[in-house]
């Protein structure tokens with residue numbers, strides 16, 4: 047089947063208006079939020095029903111043409127980077143909230159529903175969908191499921207997998223099935239759990255039953271100011287060690303504070319080395335006692351100032367500033383590169399030291415805005431993508447930071463996924479046997495390797511266990527030149 | 528293969544191994560299938576070597592934890608070596624400040640909680656058989672208890688694992704940190720797989736601080752309709768209970784000592800004294816709005832006693848004196864499907880003149896059933912029981928699932944155990960075939976005879 051024939055067949059199923067193949071239009075889809083790696087898809091299709099998706103996948107399966115699902119394209123690990131000669135299946139027209147069942151506290155949504163839309167829709171009745179990635183105003187629930195996304199408030203309530211009851215999936219051969227469903231405890235292997243976080247490699251999610259959670263009765267939001275990153279880091283570990291589980295515990299360092307303040311004028315102290323956003327949620331009764339304990343930990347760790355969000359408006363502005371922080375970082379330099387690593391939460395002081403040293407060593411500007419409460423760091427490296435030397439240093443610095451995460455007992459990704467970006471870092475945490483087990487799962491679902499190929503698994507097999515794992519710099523270099 | 532070969536191989540792989548007496552072997556029979564050897568490796572390496580040997584020589588391996596749930600599932604098609612995890616019972620690491628721990632899977636739940644409790648933490652997972660059952664057994668069966676309402680099930684609490692695969696290789700999934708999306712989430716696949724894809728040898732857990740206070744309220748309800756309405760009211764309120772149970776009259780009798788025809792709603796709160804006080808007051812008001820004045824507050828020792836009873840019954844098989852052993856089942860439906868299952872079970876049992884205990888972890892739609900009579904069920908009871916189970920299964924499967932947990936072999940043979948895998952049989956069979964091509968691990972016991 048040549049390209050024209052393919053487009054014709056796809057158009058016969060979806061209507062011509064739902065198939066894009068003009069080069070100037072395709073260019074938009076060449077990358078996601080990870081802009082260093084690019085590849086233009088053969089065509090992009092916009093199905094509007096599950097049956098449409100299945101029909102498209104059957105055509106592609108029959109012709110052995112690889113495909114990739116795409117939600118909003120906010121992914122930060124190149125997860126929806128098109129495979130060579132592949133077709134992109136965009137889910138954004140499948141954006142209906144099909145059913146909201148408040149009585150049973152769950153909702154049926156199509157994969158392309160924007161995360162925030164569900165919480166807005168249910169908020170009037172006092173409910174929300176807990177996972178709140180900072181990109182929630184744009185990213186889709188299908189993308190959240192594929193990445194098992196987190197967010198500031200998943201510290202207390204858990205990430206996407208903990209809030210997803212069942213997924214309707216189009217398997218890579220075009221069959222439609224449900225893993226889990228409206229009810230919990232489906233029998234057999236937990237295919238639902240296996241699919242969530244599988245980065246679009248085991249099938250395409252078309253609909254999902256997700257949990258709705260009662261909004262808390264009360265909250266307290268604090269902005270705590272520190273003169274030393276070290277002190278802020280110790281305060282994070284201190285709060286957790288006290289047995290207090292805040293609903294969110296975020297850290298922002300001086301570089302990021304400067305960028306955010308310039309963009310949103312919240313009133314962050316520009317001379318602070320670090321601030322923590324600490325939010326407590328629950329019942330009004332007892333919240334102030336908890337707040338007192340948090341304040342005590344912060345003061346023990348030499349907090350300079352503890353400010354309280356006065357009302358809903360101030361709280362909303364604070365969170366908006368935090369959630370749009372990466373965008374603000376973009377003002378500092380032509381490009382920025384967001385990393386995602388994890389350390390045990392007691393190791394936050396250690397990893398912050400590593401990041402500072404690494405920034406010094408490579409003479410790079412690194413800002414930090416991250417989910418400190420669960421040890422999930424996001425160093426954001428400002429660089430000039432036209433400067434090859436700086437781009438190389440950026441990647442090398444990232445490698446060093448991620449290695450340090452692993453050495454401290456952590457992981458190479460907490461929420462952004464392996465995608466294309468980190469395939470060659472997998473050997474840092476998994477050996478050959480571990481990776482083979484994952485590949486076995488892949489072959490069960492996708493014998494022909496058509497659904498989002500080229501992701502997650504290391505390209506250089508001989509390198510597993512040899513300790514030379516690193517980010518795919520060569521590809522980046524090629525893309526940059 | 529003569530047994531001497533097996534015994535000498537096991538002797539070289541597992542320190543302290545000796546052939547078991549015929550009586551000991553018989554006592555380790557799984558649903559009537561008697562093994563040739565019972566072995567308890569003392570390390571993950573020794574466990575792995577044992578499985579590797581079994582795989583090479585074609586023996587079937589039956590992993591065993593505390594032995595409390597060995598009758599769960601279908602009878603194995605073969606059972607040569609029962610591999611007990613009882614010696615793999617250490618807490619390898621506990622990092623209170625990170626709220627994580629690494630433990631061997633053969634540790635009993637009681638041992639685990641006692642160990643973690645020394646440093647002020649616990650695993651918020653409280654399935655039946657809390658004392659003797661091992662963590663590995665709980666994970667293999669994905670058993671849960673009342674706390675699932677607020678903390679989820681094992682799949683929400685395990686962050687990493689070391690698993691001995693069917694060929695004896697050891698695979699690691701997940702990691703040590705509470706947030707991690709590197710690679711597929713294989714932990715989920717192993718939990719609830721009844722050891723058919725691999726043997727969980729060591730797991731990393733996400734913990735909670737021990738709460739300062741706990742209290743529960745038991746409200747008496749005239750019927751299941753009223754009880755369900757009351758539970759919905761509490762779900763939709765600002766209370767956010769840590770657990771929320773709906774109990775049938777027989778279950779209520781075991782909790783309160785009052786035997787009559789009333790149902791009960793049990794709402795539990797844990798946390799600081801202040802939040803527990805506020806929630807208890809609010810909950811009491813909601814009970815009154817639901818039409819009941821009979822509300823008991825239970826805390827302190829009483830709280831632990833009632834929780835113990837909730838955990839042991841009906842899933843744990845605790846029964847009124849002189850009754851049983853019972854037949855236990857569980858269903859997973861939506862909360863608004865619970866009432867219909869209660870009615871169906873109660874009416875069926877009345878018709879059959881047998882006892883019926885029901886408990887629902889209401890917000891998660893989980894329902895546990897125990898059916899019993901004085902002494903053991905007889906052949907003449909099976910027709911009635913089988914049709915009751917089939918009715919309950921078809922009602923449950925409209926939305927969810929229904930599983931027969933403990934039943935005499937003859938009854939299981941008639942009604943099956945697992946119910947429908949909903950069009951996913953093929954994928955499940957493929958997973959089994961690829962992860963265990965020789966059928967070494969627990970052959971035949973899982974869904975669709977996998």
Ligand SMILES: Cc1cc2nc3c(=O)[nH]c(=O)nc-3n(C[C@H](O)[C@H](O)[C@H](O)COP(=O)(O)OP(=O)(O)OC[C@H]3O[C@@H](n4cnc5c(N)ncnc54)[C@H](O)[C@@H]3O)c2cc1C
Nearest residue numbers: 117118119120121125180186188189192195196246251461
């Ligand atoms: C400013 C910014 C802030 C962010 N903050 C966070 C954060 O706080 N927490 C966090 O976890 N992430 C965060 N992210 C990353 C990203 O937003 C999430 O990974 C998000 O879930 C991706 O959703 P999407 O719809 O954009 O998916 P895409 O980027 O379109 O796709 C991501 C992956 O999912 C697959 N996929 C998408 N839809 C489907 C489907 N229906 N079925 C199967 N596979 C599918 C794709 O193939 C790809 O592999 C942030 C990104 C940005 C740009």
